[in-house]
Amino acid sequence: MKASFRNLLFVVLVGAAIVLAPHFVYPGFLMKAFCLALFACAFNLLLGYAGVMSFGHAAFFGTGAYAFAFVAKSHQLEPLTAVAVGTITAALLGLAFGLVAIKRHGIGFAMVTLALSQLVFFLALQPPLNQYTQGEDGVQDIPRGMLLGVLDLQDTLTTYYVIAAIVVIAILAIRRIVQSPFGEVLLAIRENEQRATSLGYHTQRYKLIAFVLSAAFSGLAGALKALAFQFAVLADLSWHASGEVVLTSLLGGLGTLAGPIFGGLLLTGIESYSVEINLPAQMVIGIIFVLCVVLFRRGIYGEWIHRRQARLLLEEEGRRSPTSQSPPCQHGGAG
Amino acid sequence: MKRTFAAIGVSMLASVAAAQSAAPFTIGIITDMSGTYSAITGKGSIEAAKMAIDDFGGKVLNRPVDIITADHQNKSDIAGAVARKWLEEGTVQALAEGTNSATTAAALAAAKAKNRVMLVTSAGSPIFTNEQCSDSGVHFGYDTNAVARTIVGPLVKQGKDTWYFVTADYAGGHALQSSIVPLVEKMKGKVVGSVLHPFQATDFSSYLLQAQASKAKVIVAANAGKDTINTMKQAAEFQVGQDGKQAMATSLLFLSDIKAMGLPIAQKLYAATPFYWDMNEATRTFARRFQQRTGFAPEMTHAASYSGVLHYLKAVQASGSVDARAVTQKMKELPVNDFWNSNVRVRADGRVLHNFYLVQVKTPAESKSQFDLLKVLSEVPGGDAFPSIAEGKCAAAKDGK
Numbered sequence: 001m002k003a004s005f006r007n008l009l010f011v012v013l014v015g016a017a018i019v020l021a022p023h024f025v026y027p028g029f030l031m032k033a034f035c036l037a038l039f040a041c042a043f044n045l046l047l048g049y050a051g052v053m054s055f056g057h058a059a060f061f062g063t064g065a066y067a068f069a070f071v072a073k074s075h076q077l078e079p080l081t082a083v084a085v086g087t088i089t090a091a092l093l094g095l096a097f098g099l100v101a102i103k104r105h106g107i108g109f110a111m112v113t114l115a116l117s118q119l120v121f122f123l124a125l126q127p128p129l130n131q132y133t134q135g136e137d138g139v140q141d142i143p144r145g146m147l148l149g150v151l152d153l154q155d156t157l158t159t160y161y162v163i164a165a166i167v168v169i170a171i172l173a174i175r176r177i178v179q180s181p182f183g184e185v186l187l188a189i190r191e192n193e194q195r196a197t198s199l200g201y202h203t204q205r206y207k208l209i210a211f212v213l214s215a216a217f218s219g220l221a222g223a224l225k226a227l228a229f230q231f232a233v234l235a236d237l238s239w240h241a242s243g244e245v246v247l248t249s250l251l252g253g254l255g256t257l258a259g260p261i262f263g264g265l266l267l268t269g270i271e272s273y274s275v276e277i278n279l280p281a282q283m284v285i286g287i288i289f290v291l292c293v294v295l296f297r298r299g300i301y302g303e304w305i306h307r308r309q310a311r312l313l314l315e316e317e318g319r320r321s322p323t324s325q326s327p328p329c330q331h332g333g334a335g
Numbered sequence: 336m337k338r339t340f341a342a343i344g345v346s347m348l349a350s351v352a353a354a355q356s357a358a359p360f361t362i363g364i365i366t367d368m369s370g371t372y373s374a375i376t377g378k379g380s381i382e383a384a385k386m387a388i389d390d391f392g393g394k395v396l397n398r399p400v401d402i403i404t405a406d407h408q409n410k411s412d413i414a415g416a417v418a419r420k421w422l423e424e425g426t427v428q429a430l431a432e433g434t435n436s437a438t439t440a441a442a443l444a445a446a447k448a449k450n451r452v453m454l455v456t457s458a459g460s461p462i463f464t465n466e467q468c469s470d471s472g473v474h475f476g477y478d479t480n481a482v483a484r485t486i487v488g489p490l491v492k493q494g495k496d497t498w499y500f501v502t503a504d505y506a507g508g509h510a511l512q513s514s515i516v517p518l519v520e521k522m523k524g525k526v527v528g529s530v531l532h533p534f535q536a537t538d539f540s541s542y543l544l545q546a547q548a549s550k551a552k553v554i555v556a557a558n559a560g561k562d563t564i565n566t567m568k569q570a571a572e573f574q575v576g577q578d579g580k581q582a583m584a585t586s587l588l589f590l591s592d593i594k595a596m597g598l599p600i601a602q603k604l605y606a607a608t609p610f611y612w613d614m615n616e617a618t619r620t621f622a623r624r625f626q627q628r629t630g631f632a633p634e635m636t637h638a639a640s641y642s643g644v645l646h647y648l649k650a651v652q653a654s655g656s657v658d659a660r661a662v663t664q665k666m667k668e669l670p671v672n673d674f675w676n677s678n679v680r681v682r683a684d685g686r687v688l689h690n691f692y693l694v695q696v697k698t699p700a701e702s703k704s705q706f707d708l709l710k711v712l713s714e715v716p717g718g719d720a721f722p723s724i725a726e727g728k729c730a731a732a733k734d735g736k
Contacts, residue, residue, distance in 0.1 A: 026416070026420045028415070028416035028419055028420060029416055029420075032412055032416065122505075122533075122534070125505040125506060125534060126504055126505055126506070127506070127509060130505070130506040134506070135505060135506025135507060135510075136435070136436060136437060136505070136506060136507055137436045137437055137440060137460055137462055137506075138411060138437040138440065138441075140440045140441070140444060140467065141444055141467075156419075156423075225412065229411070229412050229415050229416070229441070230415075230444065231411055231415065231437075231440070231441055231444070233411045233437045233441075234437070235409070235410055235411060235437070271408070271410075271413065272413070272416070274406070275405045275406055275407065275408075275413055275417055276403070276404075276405050276417070279406075280368075280369045280406075281369075281406070281408055282369065282408065283369075
């Protein structure tokens, strides 16, 4: 009972925070933070749960944004449908990448995905595709349109709530995936792939599905960002963006559900805050990252969760009571 | 008692009124303070804008003029979000700079949405006075159309009538080449060949040797930034363009690029610019003031920042408005006059018709001081440097608005 009450309290608090936040913080920054958080969660689904390191996730994020931009601008598609198109395009690209890369392990996999994502970057930059991507100018002035034909997204606050809702649903979906039997198999693969194979699991197929899912959610994040800012630019496809999402996940805490969200909020916060005070943001983020690696390797949230679990375990042993409670929004320890 | 209250009331009202009239008139500069473009924009543009405000007298519409700045870290989303935030909160009355074309476009979109002016002073893309032209955007300084026209005309007239292109294989490189080729052909010149190199390549030797073998009189490095620097370094190694028969040219060149290459490598390179600090007494005086503040010589983008802010303030004063349409209309009516421009016109599409100059990098022997880097060879008047409105893609200006 106590646990469910705490869960309820947590949900209410988070809901209230999402609803009230735009009245205190500029919604543009919040939308960006949400998109980055979702992107990091999608990445974490792959690295944190399946133990597969991709260094080319910007390809999916950027493709989602460009596909959204193309159908929303050239074909005036309804925004939700356009977001779906962005997501599906990214998923298909993920399938193509996955089929090429999935047999590789570790650093090999990371390098293949990096190479493929660079390929996508240069395709977007060069003719003939640049007539759709507008090269280094980027696709600008994407109309936000009417959501489902009824809700006018011209108003930034409305767009904020729509994006917040989609991001929350997507993160809940990711939570559902990692807590399902499928997620358990992914964890087993992460811990010991040979053993998972010996238990009869077709590990490559599982990894491929995880990769495609991760690509789809990354594309969704990219499409939402394009919806929020009304442009799709090359920076979203560049390897910097691939690096940033790794950083975000590591900073928050790999293999935890809330970690990447926390990382996304933190990184966007630093970036936005340093804009107007002219602090070199990249340097600040770099220093934080070094501190993180030296002091708390599980990430900021990951470390907290880890210590909390250790404490709970101790208390439990003291009381010798078998009921354990895990916080509502995390799963497993850090890998 | 009543009188005291009344007096207090009046004085409070007066102070409120005074506070309101003294509320600063703020221009928001969105630029790159720490990244790739910080040398050609960043701090220099901010100082140039401050100099313009000082020269204007520091006040417009009885309000002190102020500047706030943001470092967009070369990310469009940051540029766009900051611009929108400032404009929605009413913090700024106008935007300036933008740096590269993607970040500029993001900030300009916000200015359009909020009906305020954006002074585009460093992006090289002509889209801001073509496809994306509007009441909000006024483009000061260079664009790729103007530099292409400035290089071709004077060089072909000198008899350098065969051209070869070493082009960066991305949209910008292709656009540059396709804007130069018809100009060369129109002047009865001949393009003898071209080769594409990958964006941010490291090895240019085979491209340069092909260019050398083509015997073309002009080899154009149709690329920018690091690519141009690497092209030139390797051209110097192979002595391409140093024999007096072939010449190297590039589209646009910043003083900081020349500094990065060094004169022995960059010497004799042709380029185009609307501004060089050592053109006349007025520009030298400006450069001295600028250098005292920053420690380096002004680039064309810094001069554009000065010009833009000064002309904007004049137009605000004259029109008594901050509304985009009213101000830009006034900016188009008034000729641009400052230390650099005399009676330069702002066209209906938002293009400021600066005069352009064909320049050549000095040899180490010719250079007398740290920033003595360029020779000005010939001048192309603003009307000829830019394609006409009829040739352009600005629908609003074509309609003769």
